[in-house]
Amino acid sequence: MAATSTPAGYMPGFGNDFETEALPGALPEGQNSPQRCAYGLYAEQLSGTPFTAPSHQNERTWCYRIRPSVRHTGRFSRIPVPYWRTAPAIDPDIQSLGQFRWDPLPLPDAPQDFLDGIRTMTTAGDVNTQVGLAIHAYLATADMQDRFFYSADSELLLVPQEGRLRIDTELGRIDLEPLEIAVLPRGMVFRVTLPDGPARGFICENYGAKFTLPGRGPIGANCLANPRDFRTPEARFEEVDRSCQLVVKWCGEFHATDLPHSPLDVVAWHGNYAPCKYDLRSFSPVGAILFDHPDPSIFTVLTAPSGVEGTANIDFVIFPERWLPAENTFRPPWYHKNIMSEFMGNVHGIYDAKPEGFVPGGMSLHNMMLPHGPDTDAFEKASTEDLKPVKLTDTMSFMFETRFPQHLTPFAAGEAPLQDRYLDCWTGLKKRFDGTPDPW
Ligand SMILES: O=C(O)Cc1cc(O)ccc1O
Numbered sequence: 213m214a215a216t217s218t219p220a221g222y223m224p225g226f227g228n229d230f231e232t233e234a235l236p237g238a239l240p241e242g243q244n245s246p247q248r249c250a251y252g253l254y255a256e257q258l259s260g261t262p263f264t265a266p267s268h269q270n271e272r273t274w275c276y277r278i279r280p281s282v283r284h285t286g287r288f289s290r291i292p293v294p295y296w297r298t299a300p301a302i303d304p305d306i307q308s309l310g311q312f313r314w315d316p317l318p319l320p321d322a323p324q325d326f327l328d329g330i331r332t333m334t335t336a337g338d339v340n341t342q343v344g345l346a347i348h349a350y351l352a353t354a355d356m357q358d359r360f361f362y363s364a365d366s367e368l369l370l371v372p373q374e375g376r377l378r379i380d381t382e383l384g385r386i387d388l389e390p391l392e393i394a395v396l397p398r399g400m401v402f403r404v405t406l407p408d409g410p411a412r413g414f415i416c417e418n419y420g421a422k423f424t425l426p427g428r429g430p431i432g433a434n435c436l437a438n439p440r441d442f443r444t445p446e447a448r449f450e451e452v453d454r455s456c457q458l459v460v461k462w463c464g465e466f467h468a469t470d471l472p473h474s475p476l477d478v479v480a481w482h483g484n485y486a487p488c489k490y491d492l493r494s495f496s497p498v499g500a501i502l503f504d505h506p507d508p509s510i511f512t513v514l515t516a517p518s519g520v521e522g523t524a525n526i527d528f529v530i531f532p533e534r535w536l537p538a539e540n541t542f543r544p545p546w547y548h549k550n551i552m553s554e555f556m557g558n559v560h561g562i563y564d565a566k567p568e569g570f571v572p573g574g575m576s577l578h579n580m581m582l583p584h585g586p587d588t589d590a591f592e593k594a595s596t597e598d599l600k601p602v603k604l605t606d607t608m609s610f611m612f613e614t615r616f617p618q619h620l621t622p623f624a625a626g627e628a629p630l631q632d633r634y635l636d637c638w639t640g641l642k643k644r645f646d647g648t649p650d651p652w
């Protein structure tokens with residue numbers, strides 16, 4: 213279980229209308245745009261939804277900053293960020309039809325900041341029509357030094373696996389460690405530094421509508437991810453007048469501009485368009501308490517809708533510690549083929565369907581309509597074990613699931629440590645059928 217009280221520097225809630233100021237009186241009272249703002253600040257609105265979005269979906273934040281963002285941009289020139297790929301990125305020579313698994317990507321010895329350390333594994337959909345996603349690993353060994361970034365293309369969901377990240381955003385600071393996740397909205401400027409050295413993790417880049425909490429249906433008002441456990445940073449600014457670089461990702465290209473000052477200069481803000489973090493240990497799982505294995509959607513932390521009800525552009529699902537009490541039940545996942553494509557990562561521990569080979573830091577892809585399920589050992593064990601209640605402990609894997617087929621990048625199909633013999637994990641599933649009802 214995670215700590216329940218909100219730590220200093222954060223505000224609790226998901227999608228709340230927050231207000232926060234780093235200097236007293238910096239937030240205008242009762243209005244957004246006074247004739248002159250306190251401290252000589254500039255008022256600026258950051259719109260995360262169209263102005264005309266229905267009120268219950270409308271997201272925007274009012275920022276009161278030392279300089280308006282137009283002073284934090286200039287002439288842009290394209291720069292290479294060669295391993296960060298954007299959909300559509302379909303390489304005719306790469307076979308994406310299949311089940312794939314990778315060992316953890318090694319951290320490099322050379323200094324490499326968070327941005328240069330991004331390695332896209334798969335892409336789906338199309339950034340120009342704003343559907344789909346890209347899934348990346350990050351391998352960071354150096355701070356982003358006087359370097360800032362924002363993605364105009366996407367919202368970023370970060371899942372650390374090893375090492376801590378300090379994410380200084382326009383709206384405040386998020387300190388992130390393994391077993392926590394962060395959501396950085398589209399357009400939010402940030403810098404990542406590494407308080408404890410090298411860091412590795414996963415990123416889901418969402419081109420579509422924002423992540424939100426799933427409806428709980430008959431589960432009711434509580435459990436799964438509770439809104440109060442999400443944490444949004446309080447306002448914090450830096451007044452740094454030295455040369456910096458801002459990199460913007462826009463329609464899959466990277467553009468840099470030089471600035472004479474830090475863009476993290478928001479002194480106060482109010483609104484509901486803001487970054488947040490969430491401790492995965494606060495997730496309260498609901499599951500099978502008598503028999504059978506439910507669909508993994510019961511473990512959905514966040515969902516990014518596609519516009520078609522019940523069909524997500526992306527579901528972010530976790531497999532946390534939990535009790536397995538179900539009687540007369542094959543307890544691991546069933547064998548299946550899914551219209552959604554499933555990209556998984558292991559943060560730590562053993563994943564019950566794959567006791568061997570799917571290791572912490574490792575990744576797998578079971579693409580759209582490709583069959584998969586427990587490996588031979590998991591099947592044999594789960595079919596014959598004594599079904600006492602057992603607790604799965606010290607385990608955390610996750611799944612980025614999307615309605616769209618995923619395409620491997622050249623990196624994922626080439627340089628990355630793809631396990632050539634992954635399919636062998638199922639070859640021991642032998643024919644038992646001999647016409648008698650119980651050939652066991
Ligand atoms: O394939 C997987 O391992 C993920 C998964 C888990 C589960 O419990 C049910 C379905 C499913 O796709």
Ligand SMILES: [Fe+2]
Nearest residue numbers: 550554578584
């Ligand atoms: Fe699956």
